[in-house]
Amino acid sequence: MAISKENYNVLSDIVGPEYISDDPVICEGYRSGPGGYENGLGYERVMTKIPGCVIMPSCTEEVQKIVKLCYRHNIPYVPYSTGFYGPRSHPHVEDALLIDLKRMNDFILDEKHFYVEVGPGMVYSPIQEECMSHGAYVVIGGGGAQASAIANLIGDGWSPLSHRIGLPHRRILGTEVVMPDGEILRMGSLAQGGDDAFWGESPGPDLRGLLRGYTGLRGCLGIVTRMAIKTLPFQPERLEPTGITPNTALALPEKRVKWINFVVPSKEAQVKAMKEIGHAEIGGAVTKVPLFWRAIAKSTCKEDFWDIWGKENEETVANFHIVRVLLIGFTSEEQMEYDERVLMDIMEEVGGVARRTKPSDESWIKNADSAGMWLMCGGYVSVDYVIETMSQAPEHGPVYADLKKKYTPPLMPDYGDPGWFQSFEMGHQGYSEFLVYWDLDDDTNAVDQFYVDTSKMNIENRFYTSLLGPHQPLYLTGPKYGPNYHEYLLKVKDEFDPKWMSHPPVPLSHDIFVDRAPWMENMKDWESPEDLEKRGYKS
Amino acid sequence: MANESDVRYYKPKAEFSLDITDIQNFVYDMSRCIKCKGCTWVDHTYMPGAKFMTRCPSAEKYQFDSYGAYGKMRIGHAFGEGVLDWNEKALEIIYACTLCGACDVGCKRNLDLEIELSLESLRVKAVQDGVGPMPAHKKTAENIAKNHNTYAAPHDKRKDWIADVKPADKAEVLYFVGCAASYTNKEIAQSVAKIFKAANVDFMLMPDEWCCGNTVFSVGMIDEAKALAQRNVDEMRKTGAKVLVTACAEGYRMWKVDYPKLLNISTDELGFKVLHLTEYADQLIKDGALNMNKAMNTRMTYHDACSLSRLSEPWTPYEGKRQWMGCVEPRLERRRGTNGVYEPPRDILKAVPGVNYVELPRMKENAFCCGAGRGTREAFPDLATFSAEHRLEEIKHVGVETLVTACPHCKNNFAQAIKAHGDDVQVMDIAEAICASIES
Numbered sequence A: 001m002a003i004s005k006e007n008y009n010v011l012s013d014i015v016g017p018e019y020i021s022d023d024p025v026i027c028e029g030y031r032s033g034p035g036g037y038e039n040g041l042g043y044e045r046v047m048t049k050i051p052g053c054v055i056m057p058s059c060t061e062e063v064q065k066i067v068k069l070c071y072r073h074n075i076p077y078v079p080y081s082t083g084f085y086g087p088r089s090h091p092h093v094e095d096a097l098l099i100d101l102k103r104m105n106d107f108i109l110d111e112k113h114f115y116v117e118v119g120p121g122m123v124y125s126p127i128q129e130e131c132m133s134h135g136a137y138v139v140i141g142g143g144g145a146q147a148s149a150i151a152n153l154i155g156d157g158w159s160p161l162s163h164r165i166g167l168p169h170r171r172i173l174g175t176e177v178v179m180p181d182g183e184i185l186r187m188g189s190l191a192q193g194g195d196d197a198f199w200g201e202s203p204g205p206d207l208r209g210l211l212r213g214y215t216g217l218r219g220c221l222g223i224v225t226r227m228a229i230k231t232l233p234f235q236p237e238r239l240e241p242t243g244i245t246p247n248t249a250l251a252l253p254e255k256r257v258k259w260i261n262f263v264v265p266s267k268e269a270q271v272k273a274m275k276e277i278g279h280a281e282i283g284g285a286v287t288k289v290p291l292f293w294r295a296i297a298k299s300t301c302k303e304d305f306w307d308i309w310g311k312e313n314e315e316t317v318a319n320f321h322i323v324r325v326l327l328i329g330f331t332s333e334e335q336m337e338y339d340e341r342v343l344m345d346i347m348e349e350v351g352g353v354a355r356r357t358k359p360s361d362e363s364w365i366k367n368a369d370s371a372g373m374w375l376m377c378g379g380y381v382s383v384d385y386v387i388e389t390m391s392q393a394p395e396h397g398p399v400y401a402d403l404k405k406k407y408t409p410p411l412m413p414d415y416g417d418p419g420w421f422q423s424f425e426m427g428h429q430g431y432s433e434f435l436v437y438w439d440l441d442d443d444t445n446a447v448d449q450f451y452v453d454t455s456k457m458n459i460e461n462r463f464y465t466s467l468l469g470p471h472q473p474l475y476l477t478g479p480k481y482g483p484n485y486h487e488y489l490l491k492v493k494d495e496f497d498p499k500w501m502s503h504p505p506v507p508l509s510h511d512i513f514v515d516r517a518p519w520m521e522n523m524k525d526w527e528s529p530e531d532l533e534k535r536g537y538k539s
Numbered sequence B: 001m002a003n004e005s006d007v008r009y010y011k012p013k014a015e016f017s018l019d020i021t022d023i024q025n026f027v028y029d030m031s032r033c034i035k036c037k038g039c040t041w042v043d044h045t046y047m048p049g050a051k052f053m054t055r056c057p058s059a060e061k062y063q064f065d066s067y068g069a070y071g072k073m074r075i076g077h078a079f080g081e082g083v084l085d086w087n088e089k090a091l092e093i094i095y096a097c098t099l100c101g102a103c104d105v106g107c108k109r110n111l112d113l114e115i116e117l118s119l120e121s122l123r124v125k126a127v128q129d130g131v132g133p134m135p136a137h138k139k140t141a142e143n144i145a146k147n148h149n150t151y152a153a154p155h156d157k158r159k160d161w162i163a164d165v166k167p168a169d170k171a172e173v174l175y176f177v178g179c180a181a182s183y184t185n186k187e188i189a190q191s192v193a194k195i196f197k198a199a200n201v202d203f204m205l206m207p208d209e210w211c212c213g214n215t216v217f218s219v220g221m222i223d224e225a226k227a228l229a230q231r232n233v234d235e236m237r238k239t240g241a242k243v244l245v246t247a248c249a250e251g252y253r254m255w256k257v258d259y260p261k262l263l264n265i266s267t268d269e270l271g272f273k274v275l276h277l278t279e280y281a282d283q284l285i286k287d288g289a290l291n292m293n294k295a296m297n298t299r300m301t302y303h304d305a306c307s308l309s310r311l312s313e314p315w316t317p318y319e320g321k322r323q324w325m326g327c328v329e330p331r332l333e334r335r336r337g338t339n340g341v342y343e344p345p346r347d348i349l350k351a352v353p354g355v356n357y358v359e360l361p362r363m364k365e366n367a368f369c370c371g372a373g374r375g376t377r378e379a380f381p382d383l384a385t386f387s388a389e390h391r392l393e394e395i396k397h398v399g400v401e402t403l404v405t406a407c408p409h410c411k412n413n414f415a416q417a418i419k420a421h422g423d424d425v426q427v428m429d430i431a432e433a434i435c436a437s438i439e440s
Helices: A005-015 A024-028 A042-047 A060-072 A124-132 A149-153 A188-192 A208-212 A267-279 A291-298 A302-309 A314-318 A333-350 A370-374 A392-406 A445-461 A485-496 A509-516 A518-523 A532-536 B023-031 B057-062 B069-080 B088-095 B102-108 B115-128 B135-147 B178-184 B186-198 B214-218 B222-239 B249-263 B277-286 B343-351 B381-397 B408-421 B430-438
Strands: A053-055 A077-080 A097-100 A107-110 A115-118 A172-178 A184-187 A223-230 A240-244 A247-251 A257-263 A285-288 A322-328 A353-355 A378-388 A420-424 A429-439 B014-017 B173-176 B243-246 B273-276 B298-302 B319-322 B355-357 B402-405 B426-429
Touching: A005 A053, A005 A060, A024 A053, A024 B069, A024 B088, A042 A445, A042 A509, A060 A077, A060 A097, A060 A172, A060 A223, A107 A124, A115 A124, A124 A149, A149 A223, A172 A188, A172 A208, A184 A188, A257 A333, A267 A285, A267 A322, A267 A333, A267 A392, A267 A420, A291 A302, A291 A314, A322 A333, A333 A353, A370 A378, A378 A392, A378 A445, A392 A420, A392 A429, A392 A445, A429 A445, A445 A518, A509 A518, A509 A532, B014 B023, B023 B069, B023 B115, B057 B381, B069 B088, B069 B102, B069 B115, B088 B115, B102 B115, B135 B214, B135 B222, B173 B186, B173 B222, B178 B186, B178 B408, B186 B277, B186 B426, B186 B430, B214 B222, B214 B249, B222 B249, B243 B249, B243 B277, B249 B273, B249 B408, B273 B277, B277 B343, B277 B430, B298 B343, B343 B355, B343 B430, B381 B408, B402 B408, B402 B430, B408 B426, B426 B430
Parallel strands: A053 A097, A077 A097, B173 B243, B243 B273, B298 B355, B298 B402, B402 B426
Antiparallel strands: A107 A115, A115 A223, A172 A184, A172 A223, A240 A247, A257 A322, A257 A353, A285 A322, A285 A420, A378 A429, A420 A429, B014 B319
């Protein structure tokens, strides 16, 4: 049911007439695809809808009023910060209200207590610039410098800099949420009733975990309108922007910040080096560099990439082992010199050889360059994020690579590339990610099948994965990763959003996609309730 | 509203060209936008902080995604596929845009999509479909057709700016004055003439100078623009001059980029060199032919005019095939804004004695457009004013006394905003700044 004129007028009164529109051309501008993260795949084509109306609130109170009206009048709504996260952050049902949060881009830096407080419209790179100007830094997630910090932190929130700074949920401090029915929930020190967001924990259950789920719930449990994010101490010297588009980078003060690439002899040496670096508690980032990334970095355009990549083969990919380490003199030049000596000792032990490395940062410190991932093929998605042990990635990756072969083409020929991995939490954890690329003009049904097949592969091999919840069919993954993860998640959803107005039918959207898409029929070998459609959207 | 199933993918291995008269040439680019919004954010490496984060005037003012390039690409794609109908809002979205190129260079930082050409092509389509341009643009087009200038001013007054310095009848250097400096900003034309004189450079004018056609081209009136391009290039060639110099950034872009685009030739094939005054004067200064001795004791900044900076790279026609993974054959040299005219104006201003030169947080390819150009001031004065006021906030943020531009349209737009707010900032064209430091 389209939003009635009466409800439109009420919404217009809340935000002002210039910040709401149901014009079809305005709404077309909010279409999910055809390009972008996961766009061009069946999920986007089958599950996403153009919003029926778009509204742009400026503050929590306005969000609350909007949500309360939606709840009272059964208007499905979807929170939207930047829209970068592909189809899963766009409406899935007809005539939904898209709540565009970009005007809520407040920023407060508490220099004394080392945190920043932001609204959902604030993206990472300005935060990082402000932090670095005050001797602090944050992790810009792999989603990119253009990602909403709040959206990223309640979904993913990691990057190679997570080697030191810790897992994302621990960087979430005081947080304010407008719940699906419009009630306001304040977490951390904000729960005390004051306006101080400096602390993340508070009496009672820590609901930050619920906010995130495994890797985010895509707005199906309400709207985060305010969050304090912990920052960590950095070094004092300025990282100076240099160059002109498209070749821009931060010039590094070499005695305080330095990347070094090491060639190591084997995958085992790669893992050992990362573990040892973590145990020695040195470095700001420690990551594997896949050969694929190097081809991207070297190429001057899409065509150039294919020229370079076309010269590789399974052997060159399998034998390419680079560990990239970021050293930071957090406290002094002497501290960095010490770290470098320790690093060199470790590398000598594993047979690593330092290669000449540019004294600049193109990606990760301030500009996490995720957007470049679409240059080569046009279609891209990460099919898995895994936070496990350091030794899991080298075992897990090749299994992924084998499965990918079955679906190549349409997947990009990657010569058995087993993905990338890095150190988390000073080597206490390993993070790995598996990315796939395709040409949108090809028949992409196989990519949809591959996506679900990765879950089956993980289940069969008993591999842990964090792309669960709304990212995969809940009734496929939930019974295996729980054993009743799906039931709990649905109970939580029913409790907080009994009418399922907040981004329906998430978290059942992938289940419904499988049921709706004829080319997925043969993939379904698990049980799910017959009333999925009805359960996913009760209006 | 668009039919969901129809908006799908571009057909592979297709011939295409960079011809903006056919929207189908850009459906691929429009379909590959990923909403990273690199078109709107300042290059993240250069992100100055929590203020001045964006470089797209339309997105900054109107806020809805639909006004950013990411929205326009989706809307354009739907038009290209024939599944969305024009309405008033669509026209506003397509035309309430300064075509400043910020989105184009932002996108080419990562994705190499032809955003600027897509936007130009959408305007051509609006005209082809009989819905564009905006009424104010039609008035400007009538003025140009009738009086050969944008202002409806008498054509025979075009050379009234000439004062002390007289042009030669014949010279290697031809000064293309442009409508603004001929009629509303004569101080710029007079300053340019004095600069030539100070450097002992003979210069000539076109025997019968007409409007460059910036507005008609920019709003999609391709036939009118092409006729002007052909006429002006023919007239220029007839003069025998080797170098065309202009102090108008928009005119510069027309001559250097858009005339070749309209005539399907490369910039090199024009048969003469096109230079902005800043390039020409910078070389004169570096060669010792122009001495700037007089001090200007002021804290000064420079606003990059879009058409002189990120939009000014030379044009080369392209026809080819798009193949697997979107690769094109033959190889395409993309115009990414890398080689825009960024340094010459800065070198000039830094060479002025007494100047305390400071950069704005958003500079060069990341500059925020003043909002005046490419038909914006005529049809959307509120957007033009908003952009100038937004940029002025940044200008005041760095605490300068003098703002220098290299385009009369920027100067006028800033001057209006400064006057409206009573700001204590002096705005001058770079020709005036040079002139002030060479006059004894």
